[in-house]
Amino acid sequence: xxxxxxxxxxxxxxxxxxxxxxxxxxxxxxxxxxxxxxxxxxxxxxxxxxxxxxxxxxxxxxxxxxxxxxxxxxxxxxxxxxxxxxxxxxxxxxxxxxxxxxxxxxxxxxxxxxxxxxxxxx
Numbered sequence: 468x469x470x471x472x473x474x475x476x477x478x479x480x481x482x483x484x485x486x487x488x489x490x491x492x493x494x495x496x497x498x499x500x501x502x503x504x505x506x507x508x509x510x511x512x513x514x515x516x517x518x519x520x521x522x523x524x525x526x527x528x529x530x531x532x533x534x535x536x537x538x539x540x541x542x543x544x545x546x547x548x549x550x551x552x553x554x555x556x557x558x559x560x561x562x563x564x565x566x567x568x569x570x571x572x573x574x575x576x577x578x579x580x581x582x583x584x585x586x587x588x589x
Contacts, residue, residue, distance in 0.1 A: 506585050507537045510573045513587055517571035528556050532564045542574050542583060 502510070514533060518525055535550050536542060544565050551561040568574045575584045 502537070502583050502585065506583065509585070509587065510537060510583065514568065514571045514573050517567070517573075521567075521570075523567075528560060529564060529567075532556065532561060536564075536568065536574070 511533060515525060518529075523529075531554055532547075532551055535554070536547060539547065539550075544562070547565065548558050548561040551564075552558060565574070569576070572584055572587060
């Protein structure tokens with residue numbers, strides 16, 4: 468977490484002057500900014516079209532998982548699965564949903580992190 472007060476900069480609550488550490492914290496903060504409503508609607512549309520191409524239904528579980536996924540600032544499979552399991556959906560179902568989301572192109576894996584793919588060419 469990056470925070471500044473006056474001339475001082477804090478990373479995870481510790482004052483620092485390390486430019487590299489500050490830069491990494493800033494990039495992490497930017498990457499976790501989430502997505503806007505327009506992007507959420509577009510990703511939902513792409514996911515629904517993918518379900519149709521695979522002859523799959525939008526089940527209540529898939530609908531709930533899509534909502535959870537799009538509410539996350541930074542998609543992460545472990546955090547996602549934990550949130551889904553709190554809703555009574557099993558871990559295997561959540562991982563199948565992640566796989567389906569990757570196939571649909573709404574999330575991608577880059578450098579061991581998951582990102583929303585908002586560069587869709589439809």
